[in-house]
Amino acid sequence: MAVDLIVPLKRPSLGKSRLRGTLxxxxxxxxxxxxxxxxxxxxxxxxxxxxxxxxVLVVGSDPVALAALRELDVDVVGDGISGISGVSGIxxxxxxxxxxxxxxxxxxxxxxxxxxxxPGGVVGALQADLPALRPGELxxxxxxxxxxxxxxxxxxxxGTTLLLSSPGEPLRPxxxxxxxxxxxxxxxxxLTAGLPxxxxxxxxxxxxxxxxxxxxxxxxRAVLDRVCLLS
Numbered sequence: 682m683a684v685d686l687i688v689p690l691k692r693p694s695l696g697k698s699r700l701r702g703t704l705x706x707x708x709x710x711x712x713x714x715x716x717x718x719x720x721x722x723x724x725x726x727x728x729x730x731x732x733x734x735x736x737v738l739v740v741g742s743d744p745v746a747l748a749a750l751r752e753l754d755v756d757v758v759g760d761g762i763s764g765i766s767g768v769s770g771i772x773x774x775x776x777x778x779x780x781x782x783x784x785x786x787x788x789x790x791x792x793x794x795x796x797x798x799x800p801g802g803v804v805g806a807l808q809a810d811l812p813a814l815r816p817g818e819l820x821x822x823x824x825x826x827x828x829x830x831x832x833x834x835x836x837x838x839x840g841t842t843l844l845l846s847s848p849g850e851p852l853r854p855x856x857x858x859x860x861x862x863x864x865x866x867x868x869x870x871x872l873t874a875g876l877p878x879x880x881x882x883x884x885x886x887x888x889x890x891x892x893x894x895x896x897x898x899x900x901x902r903a904v905l906d907r908v909c910l911l912s
Contacts, residue, residue, distance in 0.1 A: 682848055683735035684803045684823055686728055687791030688755075689784050690741035693717035697810065699885050716904050718746055720883055721809040722753070723898025727878075728807055729754045731816035733823040735802075738795060739809075740787040758794065788854040792846075801849040803828065806856070808842045808882050813895035815878040819843070822872055822879055831870040834861040836880040836891070843879060844869065 690696075693714035701713050721739075728737050737755040741747055747757045788806045795804050807819075822833055826845050830853070833843040841860040846852040855863035865871060881892050897905070 682803050682828060684733055684805050684845065685736040685738065685795045685799065686734055686805045686807045687788050687795065687852075688721070688725060688728070688737060688739050688807050688809050689787035689791070690721055690739055690743075690746060690750075690809050691717075691783070692741070692743040693721075693746050694743075697884065700883070700889065714746075716901070717810075718749060719898075719900040719904045720812045721746075722750065722900040723812040724807070724809050724814055725750060725753050725755055726898060726900075727811070727814035727816050728819060731819040731823075733820050736795070737807075738791050740791045758790070784856045785854045788852060788856070792852050803848050804846045804852050806844040806852060806854055810883045811842060811879065811881060811892075812883060812898045812901040813878045813881050813892040814898070818874075818876045818879045821874055822876055825872045825874050826870070829870045830868065831872050832861070832864045833872050833876060833879050835882050836877070840882065840884075842882050 696717045697713070697720070700716065725737060725739070728734055739747065739750060739755050739757045741757070742759055744759060747759055750757060792804050795802065822843055823845070825831070828848055829845075830847045830850060831845045832841050834840065835842050839859055839861055841856060841864055844852060844854055844856075844864060853867055855867055857863070861871070878895050881888070881895055883889050883892050892901075893905075
């Protein structure tokens with residue numbers, strides 16, 4: 682069964698705070714927002730090329746960032762949708778706790794929109810910071826899930842890069858610190874295939890180095906090439 686993906690996107694100037702300043706180059710040659718948007722662009726380009734992915738819906742708040750993604754085969758929704766507001770672009774929910782309220786709320790907004798078109802489909806949540814993502818690995822994860830509610834942990838084993846619903850069933854996102862454990866406790870099946878590019882999310886400079894070894898997407902590589910960080 683084909684999968685519809687939701688990709689939440691914070692305002693790039695505010696997202697990925699642990700990456701801010703790590704490149705150590707003067708303003709004008711590099712901007713934090715540019716790097717964050719490049720990570721998302723490469724993630725989305727790979728996701729739309731993966732067999733088994735039918736639709737990709739980006740939920741975010743920054744009109745400039747959303748416009749920059751329109752050349753890709755994705756649908757985008759911004760802050761005109763009920764439930765999306767606030768400085769990071771997405772409001773919280775009274776049933777969530779902690780700093781990742783906005784992420785889970787964004788996913789619920791996207792899920793409602795996708796379910797309106799196909800109530801019985803499989804919905805997934807994909808993080809927007811997988812610049813080395815390979816379409817074949819995403820397709821492999823879908824095959825291993827076999828219609829079960831399932832997730833892919835990040836390479837550290839603590840976070841979640843991909844969460845999949847069962848057909849027609851709630852996604853029930855539990856993103857935030859320790860989300861891999863939280864998704865396990867919620868009944869999601871942890872996928873065990875290697876999937877290095879799907880597990881290689883980027884939160885720190887060390888993660889960025891790891892993604893570089895896997896092979897960065899063109900947009901992220903171009904941003905880093907301009908500041909002479911890649912040979």
